[in-house]
Amino acid sequence: MQPFVLESSAVRLEVPGAADVEAIVEACQDPVLQRFTTVPRPYAPADARFFLERIVDHGWATGREATWGLRGPGSSLLLGVVSVRMRTRDIGFWTTPAARGRGLMTAAVRLVADWALGDGGLDQLHWEGYVGNDASAAVARRTGFTYTGVGPGTQPDRDGGRPLCWKARLRPVDERFPKQGWPDLTGGAGEPPREWLRPADVDDSAPETPGTPRRPEDS
Numbered sequence: 369m370q371p372f373v374l375e376s377s378a379v380r381l382e383v384p385g386a387a388d389v390e391a392i393v394e395a396c397q398d399p400v401l402q403r404f405t406t407v408p409r410p411y412a413p414a415d416a417r418f419f420l421e422r423i424v425d426h427g428w429a430t431g432r433e434a435t436w437g438l439r440g441p442g443s444s445l446l447l448g449v450v451s452v453r454m455r456t457r458d459i460g461f462w463t464t465p466a467a468r469g470r471g472l473m474t475a476a477v478r479l480v481a482d483w484a485l486g487d488g489g490l491d492q493l494h495w496e497g498y499v500g501n502d503a504s505a506a507v508a509r510r511t512g513f514t515y516t517g518v519g520p521g522t523q524p525d526r527d528g529g530r531p532l533c534w535k536a537r538l539r540p541v542d543e544r545f546p547k548q549g550w551p552d553l554t555g556g557a558g559e560p561p562r563e564w565l566r567p568a569d570v571d572d573s574a575p576e577t578p579g580t581p582r583r584p585e586d587s
């Protein structure tokens with residue numbers, strides 16, 4: 369696949385490159401990002417270069433993974449990363465702490481989902497986030513994903529475990545507005561209500577090979 373740009377009035381998504389190393393390294397020091405993703409800890413410039421060469425460039429070249437850097441219109445500053453793994457049909461993302469809460473990732477996920485479920489040829493897109501990651505769930509909810517339940521993550525965490533994840537799914541026919549049935553995303557990290565804890569009914573039939581290292585910028 370050739371990298372391409374996606375853009376709206378709110379965001380510009382284009383392949384990240386060497387000029388973004390510093391911004392990626394700085395973002396990946398954030399404890400929230402470290403808590404809810406499996407980026408290496410500690411995170412050094414070599415990790416960013418590995419990500420750019422082996423995950424981003426290789427992913428585009430092989431068609432296995434499409435990764436974009438999120439920027440504001442007319443700006444070169446990297447504000448986040450969003451990617452889709454084509455085989456497992458899952459979306460992952462993060463924004464820099466300073467860029468959060470402005471609707472940027474919501475706008476980015478809308479663009480990426482429209483591509484993935486359109487020209488990208490996917491029949492569904494999966495999202496999962498660790499239980500308690502309300503901000504990520506809010507993005508998935510706002511962009512029209514249907515909450516499908518909770519279950520072990522499809523990707524190992526840093527210790528090789530499979531922490532409990534909220535899961536959701538978006539299909540091409542789904543309306544892109546918030547659906548009923550999501551947890552009450554209040555921003556608290558308390559116990560989730562019992563009704564959220566039904567087993568996930570997502571199609572996990574194509575998980576990554578156990579033990580496969582996760583991409584550095586994964587979620």
Ligand SMILES: CC(C)(COP(=O)(O)OP(=O)(O)OC[C@H]1O[C@@H](n2cnc3c(N)ncnc32)[C@H](O)[C@@H]1OP(=O)(O)O)[C@@H](O)C(=O)NCCC(=O)NCCS
Pocket residue numbers: 400401404405460461462463464467468469470471472473474475496497498501502503504505506507510553554555556587
């Ligand atoms: C998840 C993340 C990408 C969201 O990015 P963002 O640019 O802030 O997203 P948006 O501004 O588009 O939307 C944020 C939504 O989360 C809500 N939100 C933000 N912080 C929240 C919190 N602590 N609790 C509950 N909701 C929260 C916002 O209100 C908004 O929802 P709303 O529009 O329905 O009110 C960002 O918080 C992040 O990078 N987190 C760390 C990495 C991560 O968790 N990645 C996802 C792994 S699954």
